Amino acid sequence: MEIASTWPIRLSLIPLKERFLDLILSLYSYNEYQGYRQLEGLIDELTCRTLVPDWFLEGMRKHANDEKKHYQMFKHYFANEGRMPFDVSRSIGQYDLLVRLVMGVWPPSLGERIFNEADVLPQLARLIIATEIRGLKEVRKILGWRWIQEHQRLKNIFTVIEADEPSHYLPYEAWLKATGARLPGSRERFWDHALHLFLSVCVIPVHFFNPFLKRRTQFQD
Ligand SMILES: [Fe+2]
Numbered sequence: 001m002e003i004a005s006t007w008p009i010r011l012s013l014i015p016l017k018e019r020f021l022d023l024i025l026s027l028y029s030y031n032e033y034q035g036y037r038q039l040e041g042l043i044d045e046l047t048c049r050t051l052v053p054d055w056f057l058e059g060m061r062k063h064a065n066d067e068k069k070h071y072q073m074f075k076h077y078f079a080n081e082g083r084m085p086f087d088v089s090r091s092i093g094q095y096d097l098l099v100r101l102v103m104g105v106w107p108p109s110l111g112e113r114i115f116n117e118a119d120v121l122p123q124l125a126r127l128i129i130a131t132e133i134r135g136l137k138e139v140r141k142i143l144g145w146r147w148i149q150e151h152q153r154l155k156n157i158f159t160v161i162e163a164d165e166p167s168h169y170l171p172y173e174a175w176l177k178a179t180g181a182r183l184p185g186s187r188e189r190f191w192d193h194a195l196h197l198f199l200s201v202c203v204i205p206v207h208f209f210n211p212f213l214k215r216r217t218q219f220q221d
């Protein structure tokens with residue numbers, strides 16, 4: 001009796017569950033890709049100009065390699081499932097939008113400003129610290145979701161991310177301290193949280209219910 005009354009509901013929820021999870025995973029995939037590509041670009045520029053110490057560059061390289069590994073885990077997940085990520089683009093990029101909001105430019109355009117304006121790199125470091133610390137809390141929440149716990153592959157992916165993330169903000173924090181620059185304060189945390197809230201309650205639901213939201217035709221790399 002109970003099975004007969006609940007199975008049609010359970011069955012009808014499956015496409016919605018798949019859509020919701022694919023949307024969250026697309027968001028992660030997009031952000032991991034943007035994260036490692038932009039870090040790689042930044043590392044190249046900083047290496048050429050010897051603006052920061054080697055230990056800081058090493059920390060950034062480890063960070064970039066981890067984000068690349070995370071991106072590839074999501075890519076393999078989608079490839080394995082036989083579906084592509086949703087084409088969420090810039091509208092859902094937490095770090096891109098945060099830099100745009102606080103610093104007034106998209107991250108790839110920061111280029112020369114990093115070398116010409118003394119506070120640009122420290123400000124970027126503060127934003128990275130703020131997003132990484134809040135991002136770790138989000139990963140822990142997601143890892144607790146029943147839908148993730150029930151899915152061994154996704155559980156493994158988020159377990160790896162949870163293990164990697166705590167080290168990501170450390171080189172930026174150490175470098176800010178070493179140079180006597182300000183650490184992230186209420187301003188960075190406020191904008192990071194406000195943006196995260198906006199993405200969670202506005203942008204993700206709009207994408208979820210948008211019947212025209214397409215899947216990517218190619219992976220980002
Ligand atoms: Fe990551």
Ligand SMILES: [Fe+2]
Binds near residue numbers: 067
């Ligand atoms: Fe990270």
